[in-house]
Amino acid sequence: MRRPRLAEWQLALPLALAYAAFFLVPLVLLIAVSAFDDEKITIVGFAQWRKFLGDPFTWKVIVDTVKLGCFTVVATALVAYPIALVYLGAGPRWQRAILFVVILPLLTSVVVRTFAWIVILGREGVINQAVLWLGLAPAPLRLLQTEHGLVIALTQIEMPLLLLPLLSVMSRLDPSLRDASAGLGATRWRTLFRVTLPLSLPGLVAGCMLVFASSTTAFISQFVIGGNRLVYLPLLIWQQSLVVYNWPLAAAAALTLLVSVGLGVAAISALGRRSRAYAV
């Protein structure tokens, strides 16, 4: 039974080859391109890396990008978790309805959803009209091209990425554990924090990692809603690769984004492991 199963790894081979061809090879190419000094990719050197990482503005952009990911993760988790609890307590028919509503935004293009947010967040948009009508502010609020406006939009755009793994884990929780907790005298809040939350952590952590990776790299949403006033790494990559054709610098920026996102995802994963150990 322990012998290597030939057929199984053969079946995984096409995917492995595709992964190697379409991810590993381009990644190696990206690293190679970043190790050139000039735009025409002829002189080997690390001048672009020195220029990129030696500029304090780059570090501000890196920090802003990671910060955007963190804010989006926190906002998405705070909104998504109550929805997941409602899902947990709902009957099968409502569960199907909630799942459908969660998946619904994925059926529209992210470009369409992003442009819809211009209509919602704009000066004459739905939110501002409501704020003015209710007399909550004397003038329209500035929501577009601000970090909080972008986080609001990204929270909705990225929501399915957090909810789907969370709901998948939640639906497999054994209801008798919560009943046992209640039977032993725990309040609903204590049951939530000592039973439900620790058991649903794997789903929450997986969702947070997806949201972090997706929101920090969401070029279209960042640029359309944030405009030029909010500069994140994907904008720098686009400018360098497609507007001024400085591919070595674009490659250095892309690798920096890859490392930043990788570290962020690893941090969320580590945080998840630690809090799980603490909770249990």
Next chain:
Amino acid sequence: MGTRANRQEKGEAMSERRFTRREFLAATAVTGTALAMARPVHARGSVTAAMYPGTWEEAFRAHVAPALKAAHSVDLEMTPLFAVDQIAKAQAARGAPPFDAFVLDPGPRVTGIERGLFEKFDAKRLTNLARLPSGATDEWGVTVAAQVVGIAYNPKKLPRPKGYKDLLQDPWVSRLGMTGFQTTYGTVSIIEIAKQFGGSETNVEPFFVEIRKVLSKVAAIGAPASMPALFQQGQCDVTYTNTQTVATLRGRGVDIEFVKPDSGAVAFFTTMHIAKGSRESENAYKYFDTVVSAPVQAALMQPPNNFIPVNREVKLAADLPMASLDEMAKFVHHDWAKINPLRAAWIERFNKEVAK
């Protein structure tokens, strides 16, 4: 290592059906062959053209494709790409272009020439050559449309601005929507603003000095693609843009007027080029000839396309800021061979100046 039958006998099979090595190799071969054949197939009598997405693509599908088919029996296939994306793709393809014809603004055109991405162009092969203004063709390609850039504003919200200087003053500045140096119209407009404060085609420093003073008031500094939506949604009520965008927005019922600035409107030309290594250059010439022919140019000028034609036989629409193509010679023109080398530094500077 046993055969499939052996393994099944030993109870190792997870499912009833497994692939044999032969089947696996056959499947791989089929997949490989399919991938190998999936390269762009240039059918007889076709040309693949890169095309700006949106208005341009829709207009070319409606008017150029049928005309090309009728006149030359050539099918037009379009790949929607912005100018900068065309250059990046052609450069990455290294001699095996993913399309036969480019459509470009002046900045990317100069980059394309510098990086050897175009075939040499023989203007004499265009039957419509005599109907084009002098200088509309050169050794690299043909001009197919003109663009005029100036100021657009909402007359119901703001008084009429006189020129670029007004954009940085009240009441306009607090309703101003801007874009950076990523686009041709953005770059030339910022140059024109800089000129009002003592700058020049190669010196935009005065712009940065002036914008720093009013940055907190500016209504929006957006992505180029989002500017029409920002204007339509009232996020900004004055911006710099081209006549085509103004006409398109007006067609959608937006309150918008075009202003020819007192320092002059900016004119530049959109050109087409044959991609280096294209195997359909014959059809590319037929395609270009169709695009600049009078009936097609007249159709492209009509709403909702709103192109500015380059064929002299086409009478210009009444709402354009000139009565004839010759008048455009008096408009402001820029030398992109000088601008391109400076653009990377300007973009970097713009990021740093406007980022919060």
